[in-house]
Amino acid sequence: MNFEKPWTEKYRPQTLEDVVGRPYIIERLRSYVERQNMPHLLFAGPAGVGKTTSAIALAKDMFGESWRQNFQETNASDERGINVVRERIKDFARTMAIGGNFKIIFLDESDALTPDAQNALRRTMEIYTSTCRFILSCNYSSKIIAPIQSRCAIFRFGPLDDDAIEEKLRRIIGNEDLTITKDGMEAIKYIADGDMRKAENTLQAAAFLGKEVNEDLVYQVSSRAKPEEIGDMISAALGGNFLASRKLLDSLLIEKGLSGDDIITQLHKEILNHEDISETVKVDLVDKIGEHEFRLVEGANERIQLEALLARIAKASR
Amino acid sequence: MFNEAYKPRRFKEIHGQNKPLKEVIAWLNTWPGDNRALLIHGPPGSGKTAAVYVVKSEMNYDLIELNTSDVRNADAINKVVGNAARSSALFQGRKLILIDEADNIGGRSDMGGTKALASILDDTNNPIILIANDPYKLPDSIRRRVDTIRFNTLRPASIRNRLREIADAEGIDVDDDTLEQLAGQAGGDMRAAINDLESLGDTVRGDDVKRLKPRDSERSIFEGLTAVFKSKSTECRKTFYDVDKPPEEIMFWIDENMPKIYDPRDVPCAYNYLSRADVFLGRVQRRQYYRFWAYATDLMIGGVSICHRYHASFTRYEAPSYFKHLGRTKAKRKKLKEAWMKVGRKTHTSRYDARQYHTLILNACRDPEQGRAVARYFDLEPEEIEVLCPDNAKAIVTLMKREEETKKKQSKRVKSDDEGKQTTKQTQKKQSTKNDKDSQTSLFQF
Incomplete structure (x- = not known):
């Protein structure tokens, strides 16, 4: 398998027509294209569900050849200060559109903008309506100040359903000289959990390991442990065999290369699912898991913190 | 300097190390035997280097030496040791290669040194002797390739x-x-x-x-560990005053061995303190405030010690298995940040979300050719490849370097062909300045 570019880019829909799983949203966006006019838009939803893709496809359909000149993309979480709004965005907003009625400023992860920056943005949106439209994307619309929300048409992008993900993956597989087993497809859909970027990345990474993508390859490349692996680790700790559970931890950290927070997220899920732990202990452990994740965020070492967590689980069994 | 003037020159001037000295001579006499290199280890001043010098003069070897005063990166090792290792002894005297203080190769200035050394050990026409105080500091790749002889503390x-x-x-x-x-x-x-x-x-x-002030001999980490696991008190921290290892390393020694020794009922208590110690080490890193080390060491040493209540079963201590997987420095984190910015630009994501592409990049990098394609697509510098794909970085960077050179040659050729052609001149100029810029950055990297 040759690396040409990430499949998320290679297979990113170039027109609204190619966007899967969003019939209602796409229909409305296409009506804007027909009218050659649109309001400001707010796209809200989790990662990998098509917000950026829809914005780019809309711009391409709207402007045709000259879309690059009329579309500016800024990621607010990389440049989140008020200066971005005051300088970069304003500069682009005030210049005339080329070969069209307006231009589009796409502000990705705009919920990362500080409230000050959002207020500055609100004025910019009003002043330059003659030359430009904004598309803001965010994970949570509640983090966008009300005055901005009221100026936008709001589109909610929920997680993609498994059929949409499968449809897209099949298209890629057909084009890339690959095959996939049934359990391989199921595993990708389980891991992706509605996130197309994750699905495509997982598929491409697995394709480096073999031309027939199956469940094992998928788990090998995903930054997820199999639920059983986490379960075994918990059971070993509960059974008082700390060294055995540490060995399982090492295989996840070192051989599979999972990060501490990947493992902690799954531990959280599996602790709640575990049948041998009483409800009161579960609640107590959730508190501890949160504490250890906080320490990781603060720069502590993932192996030591996870070991301490396993030791706490061992203690909980008594 | 008495130490210089009275450096032993004859076998009989070596005192108290007859047994290991005989082993060294026997090893040289049966060379190449099973292994082509020998590791002599032992505490400072036990006569390791002196023994090699005596062997050299009594057995008539030409000695080629590399010690910490020399740069020991991959290039230097290949040049000095590699040349000596490959040269045949037919027309010159017998050669003996000595790498003193081998446990100190590494660090930033010695990039790739141990790796280069390991490959020389496999393919040498002359005997190589490594000397180290602490064999545990040598990477597995070296330890696997040597016979060892220990020089004990002198009586x-x-x-x-x-x-x-x-x-x-x-x-x-x-x-x-x-x-x-x-x-x-x-x-x-x-x-x-x-x-x-x-x-x-x-x-x-x-x-x-x-x-005379009594000399602090470097007490081994083993002594320290024994004090932690046996004393059941915070007093044991004093044993560590003489252990010359950074707190993080001590933490991993305790981490490796404690759960094997303590009763399972004591393990949670000990990990509670060990993980608190780790929190303080993290704070030292983040804030560059080294006073926190004091709390970290007291917690990891005293804290773990007082948790010992039930019967403990002592086994042989083992070197931390996880320690070598560490080493994310500030500089590395910065490089990572820049690398994710670049990946984000190509994939319409923030640098935070761009990390989702790590699995894909890692799997592509298994094959150096694909790794180079990754670097090309995301416009990554060699140093960024090193932090993204540490396992295969060397091979990938070699390919990148080669590609860079061919590109430069080609653009030179094209440039001289096009001399005088008005139409293409301008684009050509642009291209060559771009290449100059590239070669400038690559100068910094290699």
Whole structure:
């Protein structure tokens, strides 16, 4: 398998027509294209569900050849200060559109903008309506100040359903000289959990390991442990065999290369699912898991913190 | 300097290390045997380097030496050691290659040194001897490829005998009891004892010796661990005053061994303190505020010690298995940040979300050719490839470097072909400035 570019880019829909799983949203966006006019838009939803893709496809359909000149993309979480709004965005907003009625400023992860920056943005949106439209994307619309929300048409992008993900993956597989087993497809859909970027990345990474993508390859490349692996680790700790559970931890950290927070997220899920732990202990452990994740965020070492967590689980069994 | 002047030159001038010395001679006589390199390890001043020098002069070897005063990165090792290792002994004298203080190769300035060394060890026409204080500091790739001989701490009597020879040769007025005392204080370190003797002048009495500050011999980490696991008190932290290892490394030694030794019922308590110690180490890193080390060490040493309540079963201590997987420095984090910015630009994501592409990149990098394609697509520099794909970075960077050179050659050729052609001149100029810029950055990297 040759690396040409990430499949998320290679297979990113170039027109609204190619966007899967969003019939209602796409229909409305296409009506804007027909009218050659649109309001400001707010796209809200989790990662990998098509917000950026829809914005780019809309711009391409709207402007045709000259879309690059009329579309500016800024990621607010990389440049989140008020200066971005005051300088970069304003500069682009005030210049005339080329070969069209307006231009589009796409502000990705705009919920990362500080409230000050959002207020500055609100004025910019009003002043330059003659030359430009904004598309803001965010994970949570509640983090966008009300005055901005009221100026936008709001589109909610929920997680993609498994059929949409499968449809897209099949298209890629057909084009890339690959095959996939049934359990391989199921595993990708389980891991992706509605996130197309994750699905495509997982598929491409697995394709480096073999031309027939199956469940094992998928788990090998995903930054997820199999639920059983986490379960075994918990059971070993509960059974008082700390060294055995540490060995399982090492295989996840070192051989599979999972990060501490990947493992902690799954531990959280599996602790709640575990049948041998009483409800009161579960609640107590959730508190501890949160504490250890906080320490990781603060720069502590993932192996030591996870070991301490396993030791706490061992203690909980008594 | 007595230590220079009285460096042993004959076998009989080596005191107290007859057994390992004979082993070294036997190893050389049966070379190449099973392994082409020998690791001599032991505490400072036990006569490791001295033994090799005596062997060299008594057995007529040409000695090629590389020690910490030399740069020991991959290039230097390949040049100095590699050349000597490959040269045949037909027309010259027999060669012996000595790499002293082998446990100190590494660090930023010695990039790739141990890797280069490991590959030379597999393919040498001449015997190679490595010397180290702490064999555990050597990477597995080296340890797997060597025979080992240990030089034990010298007994005071052996040191006294050598001091007597030197005192007599120098005409120093000193009695045997005083020499014995001097030898005893040196903690088995011959070099230290000889330095002390020299510092005391021509007439030495017992009182003079008492005034010498007792020398701190580096107590092994093992002693420290035993104190932690046995003392059940915070007092054991004093044992660590002499253990010359950074707190993080000590933490991983405790981490490796504690759960094997303590009763399972004591393990959660011990991990509670060990993980608290780790939190303080993290704070040192983040804030560059080194006072936090004190809390970290007290918690990891004292905290773990007081958790010992039930019966413990002692086994042989093992070196931390996880430690070598560490090493994310500030500089590395910065490089990572820049790398994710670049990936984000190509994939319409923030640098935070761009990390989702890591699995894909890692799997592509298994094959260096694909790794180079990754670097090309995301416009990554060699240093960024090193942090993204540490396992295969070397091979990928080699390919990138080669590609860079071909590109440069081609653009030069094209440039000279096009000389005078008005139409293409401008684009050409643009291209060559771009290439100049590239080669400038690559100068910084290699």
